[in-house]
Every structure is written in C-alpha cells, then in structure tokens.
Amino acid sequence: MELELDGLHRRYGTVTALDGLTFGVPAGQVFGFLGPNGAGKTTTMRAIFGVASLDAGEIRWRGKPVDERARRTFGYMPEERGLYPSMRLLEQVEYFARLHDMPASAARAAARHWIGRLGLAGREDARIDTLSHGNQQRAQLAVALVHDPELLVLDEPFSGLDPGGVDDMSGILAERAAAGVTVLFSSHQLDLVEDICGPVADLERGERPRLAVRVAGDADGAWAREAGADLGEIEAVRPDGTVLISLTKGADSQRILDLARAAGLVEHFTFEARRLSEVFRQVTGASVGQAEAEHAAKTALSTAGATR
Amino acid sequence: MTWLVAGRELLTRGRTRVFAISTVVLVLAVALGVALPAILSRNAKPERVGIVGGSTATLTGIATEAGRLAGVQVIVVPEPDVATAEARLRSGDLSVVLVNGREVVVKQVPIGGASSAGGTLPGALAQLAGLAKLFAEVPGAAAAAANGIALPVRGLEPPSGSLANRLTGLFTVVLVWVLISVYGSQIAMGIGEEKSSRVVEVLLSSVRPVQLLIGKVLGIGLLALAQTAAMVAAFIVAGFAAGSSLVHGAAIGIVVTGGVFIVLGYAFYCTAYAAAGSLVSRQSDVNSVIFPVQIPLILAYALSYTVIYSNGANTFYHVLGFLPPTAPVAMPVLYAAGDAPVWQVVVSAVLCAVGTIWMARVATGIYTRSILRTGARIPLRQALRREPAEAR
Numbered sequence: 001m002e003l004e005l006d007g008l009h010r011r012y013g014t015v016t017a018l019d020g021l022t023f024g025v026p027a028g029q030v031f032g033f034l035g036p037n038g039a040g041k042t043t044t045m046r047a048i049f050g051v052a053s054l055d056a057g058e059i060r061w062r063g064k065p066v067d068e069r070a071r072r073t074f075g076y077m078p079e080e081r082g083l084y085p086s087m088r089l090l091e092q093v094e095y096f097a098r099l100h101d102m103p104a105s106a107a108r109a110a111a112r113h114w115i116g117r118l119g120l121a122g123r124e125d126a127r128i129d130t131l132s133h134g135n136q137q138r139a140q141l142a143v144a145l146v147h148d149p150e151l152l153v154l155d156e157p158f159s160g161l162d163p164g165g166v167d168d169m170s171g172i173l174a175e176r177a178a179a180g181v182t183v184l185f186s187s188h189q190l191d192l193v194e195d196i197c198g199p200v201a202d203l204e205r206g207e208r209p210r211l212a213v214r215v216a217g218d219a220d221g222a223w224a225r226e227a228g229a230d231l232g233e234i235e236a237v238r239p240d241g242t243v244l245i246s247l248t249k250g251a252d253s254q255r256i257l258d259l260a261r262a263a264g265l266v267e268h269f270t271f272e273a274r275r276l277s278e279v280f281r282q283v284t285g286a287s288v289g290q291a292e293a294e295h296a297a298k299t300a301l302s303t304a305g306a307t308r
Numbered sequence: 309m310t311w312l313v314a315g316r317e318l319l320t321r322g323r324t325r326v327f328a329i330s331t332v333v334l335v336l337a338v339a340l341g342v343a344l345p346a347i348l349s350r351n352a353k354p355e356r357v358g359i360v361g362g363s364t365a366t367l368t369g370i371a372t373e374a375g376r377l378a379g380v381q382v383i384v385v386p387e388p389d390v391a392t393a394e395a396r397l398r399s400g401d402l403s404v405v406l407v408n409g410r411e412v413v414v415k416q417v418p419i420g421g422a423s424s425a426g427g428t429l430p431g432a433l434a435q436l437a438g439l440a441k442l443f444a445e446v447p448g449a450a451a452a453a454a455n456g457i458a459l460p461v462r463g464l465e466p467p468s469g470s471l472a473n474r475l476t477g478l479f480t481v482v483l484v485w486v487l488i489s490v491y492g493s494q495i496a497m498g499i500g501e502e503k504s505s506r507v508v509e510v511l512l513s514s515v516r517p518v519q520l521l522i523g524k525v526l527g528i529g530l531l532a533l534a535q536t537a538a539m540v541a542a543f544i545v546a547g548f549a550a551g552s553s554l555v556h557g558a559a560i561g562i563v564v565t566g567g568v569f570i571v572l573g574y575a576f577y578c579t580a581y582a583a584a585g586s587l588v589s590r591q592s593d594v595n596s597v598i599f600p601v602q603i604p605l606i607l608a609y610a611l612s613y614t615v616i617y618s619n620g621a622n623t624f625y626h627v628l629g630f631l632p633p634t635a636p637v638a639m640p641v642l643y644a645a646g647d648a649p650v651w652q653v654v655v656s657a658v659l660c661a662v663g664t665i666w667m668a669r670v671a672t673g674i675y676t677r678s679i680l681r682t683g684a685r686i687p688l689r690q691a692l693r694r695e696p697a698e699a700r
Contacts, residue, residue, distance in 0.1 A: 049513040051680055068516065076513040082506025087320060098312050099514045143510060 002027040002182045003048075003151060008057035010043050017043045021057070025184050030177045032193055033186040036291040041186040042079045045155045049076055061151065072100045075149030079156050079186075081140045083128045089115060090124035093142050100147035107146075114142040119168075134165060141172070152176055154185040158192055166192065188292070191275055210235065211253060214242040214268035215260050223263030224256075231256055242268060309515050313523025314530070317498070322531055331535050335542040341479070342543055343550035354381035355403045355429055358393045362408025370440055371406060374432035382429070404430045406437055473562060474616045477644020480566030483539060484636050485609045488573050491532040493598055495525055495578055496585030499679075500594040503586065508679055517676040525578035536570055562644045565653055572657060573636025576664045577601065579671035586678040587686045597685070604633035612641040621647040630656050632663025 001024030010018040017040040025031045033041055046052035048059055049071055061070045083092055090111055097107035115124060118138040123131065128139060137160065144152065157173075158166050170193075177183050187193045211232070215223055221243035224234055232247040247253060253271075260266045321327055355375065359367040368384045375382030385402065387393035390413075393405040397415050405413040412434045502508040511520055540563060584597040608628050615621045621629075621642055628638040629648060639656045642648035648656075674691045 046509075051509055051512050072514050074513070076510060078506070078509045078513075080506040080509065082508065082510055084320075084501070084507050085505050091319075095312070095316055096510065096514075099309065099511070 001025060002062060003184065004060040004063075005044065005048075006058045006060065008040075008044060008047065008059070009055045010040070010047070010052070011055060018054070018057070025182055027182050028177050028180050030173045030183045030185070033184055034190055034193070035186075035188060036289075037188050038292060038296070039188075041188075042155055045076075045153050045184070045186060046078070048153055049074065072147075073149055074151045074153060075144035075147065077140055077144040077154040077157055081137065083136065083139060083143065085129035086127055088125050088127055089120065089131070089139055092128060093139070093146050096143045097146040100149075102147050110146050110148070111142070114146050115139075118142050133160070134162070137161065137165070141169070145172075145176070150181060152181055152183045152185075154183070156187060157185050158187055158189065194275070209247045209253075210272050210274055211245045211247060211256060212242050212268060212270050212272040213245065213256065213260050213266065214240065215263045216265040216267050218264060223260060226259060244272070309519045310523040310526065313515065313520055314527035317524055317527025318530060321494070321528065322534075327531065331538055334535065335538050338479075338539045338542045339546035343546045354383050356383050356385050356401065357429075357433070358385050358387045358396060358402040358405040360387050360390050360393050360405060360407045366440065367406055367408065370436045371433065374429060374436050377432040377436075378429040380429055404433060406433055412437060473644050473646070476562045477566075477641050478612070478616050479543070480562060480569075480640045480644065481609065481612050481637050483536065484566065484570050484573050484640065485605055487532050487536060487570060488577050488605060488636065489602055491528050491574065492577050492581035492601070493594070495528055495581040496594045496598045497591060498524060498528070499582055499585030499675075500588055500591040503588070503679065504590050512680065517679055518672055520679075521579070521582050521672060521675050525582060529574055529578060532574060533571070536567070540567065562640065565643050566640045568657060569636040569640050569660070572660045572664065576632055576636065576660060576667055577605075579668045579675075583671035583674040583678075583691075586675045587688070587691060589685075593685060604631075605637055608634035608637035612637060615641050615645050615647065621645060630659055632660045632667075635660045 003025040005024070006022055008018045008021040010016075017038075021040060021044060033044070035041055043052050047054050048066065050066070050068075059066045064070070087095070090108075093111035093115060094107045097110050098104065102110065112124070115121060118141060120131075120135060120138055120142070123135065128136060131139060141154075141157070144154065152173075154173075157169055161169060173183050173185065185193075213224070215221075219241045221234070221237040221241060224243045224245060231251045232245040235244040235246050237243050245256065247256075257266065257269060260269065357371040357375075359371065364384075364386055371382050371384050387396065387402075387405065390405075390407055393402065393407075394413065396402045397405055397413060400415075403414075407413060412430050414430045502511065508520075515523075543563070580601045581598055584601050585594055587597050588594055611625055611628070615625055625638060626642065626647070628634040629642045629652070630639075635656045639648065639653055643650075643653050670692075674688075678686050678691045
C-alpha cells in the first residue's frame, strides 16, 4: 500500500466525523472513496494535507508518516475550489508548480503543458475570474496536476461537471493511474462513478451474483417462489415481471433456468451487476439520501449558531 | 517558500496601475509640498500700503515699521483722498490704507472682528498708528517711534526644535501613518481574499501558515519600502533644488529616525493586520476588524499636532513615545520637536523591536488558528485559545 490511513478519529463537537477509519490505497490505481455527505471524506482528505487536525490516528505515505516534504509531491483538489481570482491563468498554475519545488523554467513549461492538455490553450493570460465555471474547474485540476504528483487527492472532482466533463475527468484519472500515480478521489454520487472505481465495487458484487429472469405472462414472478433457499433469495420483482434473484454461494444458475423454463417461455436470463448505491444500502441498511438527511439533521443540531 | 510567496505579492501588486499611479502621486505631492513654500516665499510680492493725508514722512515711517513687525516688505503709495484709496483697495491694488490719525481700512473685515487683526500687517499698522496718535498728544515721545517701539523679547533657553525641523517631523509622521495604514490594510485585504476565494486551502497543502504569513508581509513590506524610498528621495531632491529650509542640518537626522520607525512600525503592525484579516471570511468584513488595530496609530497621529505646535511635549505624549504601538508615530515627532534626545530614540526603538517580536508571536498564533476556518467572524477570544472548538 502506498498510502495508508490508520485508525483516524475526529470529532467536531458532538458530531463524529471519523471513527477509526482505516484503509490503504495501492499504487497506480484509481481509488474511489465513496460515501454520503457527512461520512468524513473531506475531513480525511484534508487530514492527508495537514489542513485538518486529527484526534487520533496516523497517515503514512510509503511507510512513513506524511510530512511537509512528502506533501509537496502530492496534488490536491479541495472540495471548496479556490484560486486567486485576479491572477492570470498561466502565472497561477506556474506559481503552484513552484510552491511544489519545481524550478522556474520547468514550472512554466509544465504549466503550459497542462493548460493545453486541459483545453485551456489561448487563455493563458486570462484572469481566473473571467473564466467560465467549467474552465475554472479545469484550471483547478491543472493546479493539482502541474507538478506531476505521486499521489493525487481529489475531493468530489465530478461535482458540477457536465457529462462531457465527467468523461474528461475520468479519462485523466485513469491516465494518471496508468502512469503510476496513486489516485484517491471522493464522491457521494455513487452511480455516477461506477465505471471508474471498478476493483472495489466488483469485490462487493462478487460475493453474491445476481440473476435477472423474466418469464412471459408471469407479471409477479410467482414461478420463482418455488426455488428453495439453497438456490437463492428474491431481492425484488420489477414491474415488467423480471425477478431479481441473489444467488446463494455455490448454487447452480442452470437449475433456476430449468425452473423458469418449466413455468413458461423465458424471455430474459442474465447475470446483472448491482448498482453501487444498492451495495451501499445492503451494507449500511439505508440509502445514500437517507444517510445524508440523517447527518444533516445531526450537524444542524450540534452546530446551530456555530461555525461550519 | 517564503520568498516565492513574497515574490508573488511583489509581482502581482507592483505592476498594478494602482501602485504606479499612487507612487507617482505621492512623489509629486512630496516634491510639491517641499518645493512650493520655498518658491512662493522667494517670489512673495511686497504689500502696497496706501496713505491718505497727514505727513508722508511720518506715515511712511509707521508703515515701514509695521511691515517689519509683520514680517513683510512694504511699499508706501500716497493717495489723494479716501474715496480713491478705497476704490484701489477694492480693486486689489492696495492691501491696506492708513488714513492719517483716524483709521486703518482693509477690504474685508478680518475673521473674528475688526479688533482681532494682531500679527498681520493691518493689525501692526493699527497698533503703531494708534501709538503715534498717543505720542502726538504726549510732547517729546514722538521721537521714540523712529527707533522702533516694540520691546525686545528675550528667551531663557534656545528653541527646542526649529519650526522647519518640526515640519519635517510632521512630514515623517504623516508618512509613517499613511504607509502603515495603507499597506496594513492591503495585508488584511490580501488575506481576506485568500480566505474568501478558498485558495488558502490549496496553498496550505504545500506551504506552512507561517511561511505564507511571512511571505505576504515581506512582499508587501518591500513594496512599501520602495515607495518610501521614492518619497524620501523626492523630499531631499526637491528640498535642495528649491532651497527649502526643510532639508538643512538636523532635518536629515529626523528623516533617518523616521525611516527607522517606518520599518519598525511596519514590522510591528504587519502581523497584527494579518491576524485581523484572518478572522473574517469575506473581504467586505475586513475594514471592521482592522479598525481596532489602527486606534493606537490614530491616537498618536492626532495628538502629534499638539507637540509640533508647542514648546515641550506633555508627559502623556512622552509616554506614548515609548509604547511600541504608538512609538512609530510619537517618537519621530518628539525627536523632531527637540523633546527627546537621541538616547531616548534608541531606547524606544529597542522597546518597539521587542514589542514586534511579541506581536509577531501572538499574531502568528491567531493567524494559524483562524486561517482555515470559514463562516462567521471568529471571536478574538476563540482565536487566542490554543485548541479552538471547531465545528463543521
């Protein structure tokens, strides 16, 4: 593991943001850090950069506690985006490159490279506050990437992006990971980022494969009730009569096909991937929306009148 | 890191139009302020005094003596009658008319009433002519007027500081006050900008708060120093070129003292302004938090006029000269007015330097604890606490 987070604890007043969070991020992988708002994702990422303090726990980079020097090899895109509004684009990107220990000439060349790569060529001398919202997002990404970081930490990089922007962003993340960079990003929009965080999601899904089966003329999936618990359990029946069956470990899917055939003409028979949001519900017992509403209510209670 | 931050401040502020224009305006203002009085006094026209009736020789003597007392050169112009004299007075040909033994006529009643003209040419004329009238009625006394009638004034001690020195001191103090408050608020605004635009979180992911703070005050301080140097150069060049009395002798010592205290004053206040700026999340709130920081400066500045225009500073102002928050303004004034010897200036400078270190410590602590907190304005008491009750 390149990046290790070990037993992170953080309380804000009565709200527990982190309660012993522990995980590791392997090198060269796009690692999705998913969860509803209030799960402590931002606190964790800010703690990596030392801009949020921890009550307990340790963050290690390549086996050593993260220090200032290590941080200068990291790239960061905070949840609340921010650049100097009146500074010119090229100068700004170059300035941040130099703050990450790049010599002047290399910093300028890298700034030009990333401005071009992110489709901002021609706007080098534009003030940041004259750029569109989307272009400001790109500038922010350029700032995070310009010094060729070894660890890239992006807090909600997809929020506020249009579908084209989401594709561009995920393309860049994949490309960086392929170049050996460790990428950690957070999101609370689980469905949006499904494709990007493949390994984690597949791990969860692999436990119990799911079958979707439809038999002609059977709108409520009555046939499936005859299948015993040794085969699987019915998760849901869709309005068109498709039955979703969560297979019991080691069960034979062909026996379910036989059952369906016996009931009538089988119109649809396929393995189906679970949505990440469903996995989330399975693990936590609540939907993302419910979890967020609960957190919002708790936070409002504990910080009424206080600062955010 | 610190120098990179300072470099950015220098670059982005130094090339703005505001900086260029303000530098030119300030340098011109200084040059004009020094050179104009000197040029004007050299070309001062003599005052024309009209006389009507009586003995021309006697009246000319009175007018000349009055001019000497009032410190102006006088040309006596005999007029045939009062009506003609009044007409020329109205048109501005004459400044004042002396009508034999009866009255002194001026165009406008002096502010404060006809009898309050003492110290001016009409006032001196009125007094001398009145005395002459008295002499005329006391036989033998008239001759005395020819030798001058004012009693000599004898001072027990030499003046503590010449007026020119005091004015140089005033110039220095205005400079200290303007530079500290202008550049101080730039520091606070700059930090407010970093906080409100949220760029500070990106910055602090690779730079320590202390580096960011020091870089900022260093960069802005260098700009302030450059502007000060330009103004002092303008002061000296324009002063010598115009032959102004402001730049002679001891005045150079005053300018040097002023320079030392500009640097000390900036050093003392820059971190305080930075701490104030870090307490707010919106730039529009900056002005309300920096006002308390400015109060000692305003006090010392406002009271400096009582020292410049009087002999012997009061004890209260003398104390202000040794307190680090007020010393940068008060001490140059005291020195310029001759109320503080050099050793006191040195003691005050040392105290101010010690105060600066203390202020830097406290302010850096406040800044470090407040810079990443957004939302409502942070109460100072909370910012001073070591472990702030954070919430989010």
